Amino acid sequence: MVDMLTPVLSATWDADRPWTRRTYEANGGYAALRTALGMAPGDLVDAVKKSGLRGRGGAGFPTGMKWGFLPPDDGKPRYLVVNADESEPGTCKDTPLMLATPHLLVEGVVISSYAIGANRAFIYLRGEELHVYRRLLQAVEEAREAGYVGTDVLGSGFDLDVVVHAGAGAYICGEETALLDSLEGRRGQPRLKPPFPAVAGLYARPTVVNNVESIASVPSIVSKGADWFAGLGTEKSTGYGLFSVSGHVKHPGQYEAPLGITMRQLLELAGGMRDLPDGTPGELKFWTPGGSSTPLFTAEHLDVPLDFESTMQAGSMLGTRALQMFDQTTSVVRAVLRWTEFYAHESCGKCTPCREGTYWLVQVLRRIEAGKGTEEDVDTLLDTCDNILGRSFCALGDGATSPITSAVKYFRDEFLSGTHTPAWELFPYERSSVF
Ligand code: L3W
Ligand code: SF4
Helix, strand or coil, rough: CHHHHCCCCCCCCCCCCCCCCHHHHHHHCCHHHHHHCCHHHHHHHHHHHHHHHHHCCCCCCEHHHHCCCCCCCCCCCCCCEEEEECCCCCCCCHHHHHHCCHHHHHHHHHHHHHHHHHEEEEEECCCCHHHHHHHHHHHHHHHHCCCCEECCHHHHCCCEEEEEEEEECCCCHHHHHHHHHHHHCCCCCCCCCCCCCCCCCCHHCCEEEHHHHHHHHHHHHHHHHHHHHEEEEEEEECCCEEEEEEEEEEEEEEEEEEEEEEEHHHHHHHHEEECCCCCCCCEEEEECCCCCCCCCCCCCHHEEEEEHHHHHHHCCCCCCCCEEECCCCCCCHHHHHHHHHHHHHCCCCCCCHHHHHHHHHHHHHHHHHHCCHHHHHHHHHHHHHHHHCCCCCCHHHHHHHHHEEEEEEHHHHHHHHCCCCHEEEEEEEHHHHHC
């Protein structure tokens, strides 16, 4: 089973102080940058296109194609912005990556900036993550001292300034245009698209916004080749990725594997479902393939290949590969309520369907969770979701409906049963679990 893993991003996570430049360089770090600086920028863009790399932030948009949308260089500023505002419930891959190997991200930033002709790059970090902020600042400083960042990078004539910016801790600032508004010093709210950031982004200049893991994957494409990357994964979902397995499994953690691996295989790697405190075998009840914004899966989906197409065909999304596993002790109503409270709290308020809709979803779910739900309440939930989905200004509103509609689809009876005993009442030792 272990040979299913393809540690690339996580290859040195167990090394001694892997976050230092010394350890990173001792393991081949920054060699890809030297190779890249010897290539024409256009050839780098072509290599990323050929690799098939698709955005690792949830949507899976082809990275090379996005880079190719930038208008021809007119000598005026253009920017690379790394979206490090990881806040999706269950999503926890970029944070360990930045903590363990911040230089991998910095190297990816320098190569990608060179490829798209940007002389200034921003890493927009989730506000609460002070420890990650410090580590990134230290890595950028170390890179500057070694000549990887700054004026005339490694004597190539290419100049790059890298700014690490900590946001204020709002989920909506992970939406790329809200992020840009926030970076400009305004309240983070999504902008109308088009124009897409590639055409008019930060300060209305062409801007590429990519997720941390996407940018951190670029050095491996340069050093090992686009064909190597394209040979991993599936035909349309190439390469590898971090699969974050959390919840009621024996060994939660990050499992780096080719896209297309199944949850059954990952579950085996994670030691299977953990037993209940009284020794009863834990059974999988439901799981999220890509965070709480992706429709729930159940045990019947264990063999769905975790790639962009197969998850979509099976009724969900690959999203951020945040695999939250829940056993039979979990009240699905309670889980869905928690997520919905999150969306209502994080709704930026710009559009009515999401601002008002998420509020009302919480009210109805609280009634159901209190055991006072009726058939009519479940219909109201679905009707409200129907009025949010596709009618909201950004993906937050749509995402808020996913756990509800999918939970009702698979567990409608539970919404009406009136018994939502939390796990810690059934099993006192479970108090530490989230639900
Ligand atoms: C130029 C075009 N660029 C699309 C670009 C666009 C963006 C990227 C994807 O949502 C998903 C969401 C959550 N010309 C373009 C173009 N682009 N057409 O491609 O765009 P889009 O609109 O498909 O998605 P999005 O708004 O970026 C992201 C899902 O991710 N998700 C949430 C993740 C949350 C985090 C977090 O907390 N940090 O990552 C989880 O699954 O539901 O579907 O760059 O500009 N014609
Ligand atoms: Fe704001 Fe929600 Fe509308 Fe997005 S969908 S713009 S988060 S109110």
